[in-house]
Amino acid sequence: MSGHSDLPTIKIPTVSVIIPTLNEARNLPYVFKSLPAEAEIVVVDGRSTDDTVAVARALRPDAIVVDQTRRGKGNALACGFAAATGDILVMLDADGSADPAEIGEFVRVLTAGADFAKGSRFINGGGSSDITRLRRAGNTFLSRLVNAFLGCRYSDLCYGYNAFWRHCLPTLNLDPGERSEAYEWGDGFEVETVINMRVARAGLRVVEVPSFEHPRIHGVSNLNAFSDGLRVLRTILVESRGSRRRRRRLIPRWSTAAAVGPNLTVIRPQKARSETLESVHLETPEPDASVSVVSSEVECA
Numbered sequence: 001m002s003g004h005s006d007l008p009t010i011k012i013p014t015v016s017v018i019i020p021t022l023n024e025a026r027n028l029p030y031v032f033k034s035l036p037a038e039a040e041i042v043v044v045d046g047r048s049t050d051d052t053v054a055v056a057r058a059l060r061p062d063a064i065v066v067d068q069t070r071r072g073k074g075n076a077l078a079c080g081f082a083a084a085t086g087d088i089l090v091m092l093d094a095d096g097s098a099d100p101a102e103i104g105e106f107v108r109v110l111t112a113g114a115d116f117a118k119g120s121r122f123i124n125g126g127g128s129s130d131i132t133r134l135r136r137a138g139n140t141f142l143s144r145l146v147n148a149f150l151g152c153r154y155s156d157l158c159y160g161y162n163a164f165w166r167h168c169l170p171t172l173n174l175d176p177g178e179r180s181e182a183y184e185w186g187d188g189f190e191v192e193t194v195i196n197m198r199v200a201r202a203g204l205r206v207v208e209v210p211s212f213e214h215p216r217i218h219g220v221s222n223l224n225a226f227s228d229g230l231r232v233l234r235t236i237l238v239e240s241r242g243s244r245r246r247r248r249r250l251i252p253r254w255s256t257a258a259a260v261g262p263n264l265t266v267i268r269p270q271k272a273r274s275e276t277l278e279s280v281h282l283e284t285p286e287p288d289a290s291v292s293v294v295s296s297e298v299e300c301a
Contacts (some may be wrong), residue, residue: 074191125210
C-alpha cells in the first residue's frame with residue numbers, strides 16, 4: 001500500500017469569470033490576455049453589432065457564449081451566473097477598466113473564509129485613473145447611505161469588480177428570465193447595488209479587496225453619472241424596505257459551496273475544460289493585514 005494513500009484529498013475551487021459584452025471587440029484582446037488560463041470564461045453578449053462574439057471565440061475557443069435574455073448589465077450578469085459552473089464566480093467588465101490579474105487576490109480572500117469578495121478603489125492599495133470628482137462624491141454618499149441602512153461598512157458601493165462563492169446565488173436572487181424586450185428590476189447598472197445590499201442583508205461575510213480602475217481602452221461608456229446615480233438611489237430605497245438595522249456580530253469567517261443554475265440557451269465549447277488538480281494554478285497565499293474586512297456578519301430582517 002502506498003504511503004500516500006491516507007493523505008486527505010485537497011479540493012481546489014474552480015473559477016468562472018463572467019464577462020458582459022456589448023460591442024467590445026476591440027477591447028477583448030486586452031482583457032483576455034490576462035485571464036487565468038485555467039478559469040472558465042463565460043461571455044454574455046447583449047446583441048453586439050460588431051465582431052465581439054467572433055473575437056471572444058478566437059481568443060478563447062473554450063469560452064462559453066451566452067446570449068442575454070433582456071437588456072442591461074444586470075440581466076447579462078444574471079444570465080452569466082446561470083450558465084457558469086465554477087465554485088467561485090467573478091464579475092469582470094469587458095472594457096479593460098478592471099485588471100484580470102487581480103482575480104487571484106479575490107480567490108485568495110474567498111478561500112481564506114469570505115463569502116463575498118468586494119473590489120474597492122478606495123482602500124489601501126486600490127485606486128482609479130478614471131473616476132471623476134462628481135462620480136466619487138456620489139459613490140461616497142450612496143455608500144454611506146447603504147451603510148447607515150444596513151449597518152455595514154462598504155467603501156465603494158458602485159464598483160462592479162466582485163467575486164463570490166456559488167452558494168451566494170440564491171441570496172442574490174437574480175433571475176435571467178425568458179427572452180423579452182421588457183426591462184426588469186435589476187437589469188441595469190444598479191445591479192451592483194442590488195447585489196451588495198442583498199449580500200449584506202443576508203449576513204454573508206464580506207471582505208473588501210484593493211482594486212485599481214483604469215480608463216476604458218476603446219469606445220464610450222454607457223454610464224451616466226446623474227441618471228444612473230438616481231437609479232442607484234431608488235434601488236437603495238427599494239432594497240431597504242423591510243430591513244431593520246441590527247447590531248453587527250463578529251464571528252469567524254467560513255465558506256461552503258452549493259450548486260444552482262436555471263435553464264438558459266448556452267453555447268458551450270465541444271471540448272470540456274479540465275478540472276484536475278494539475279490544471280489549477282491560481283495562487284492562494286495566507287491572508288494578510290492589507291485586506292479590509294467590511295462585515296464578518298451583518299444581520300438584517
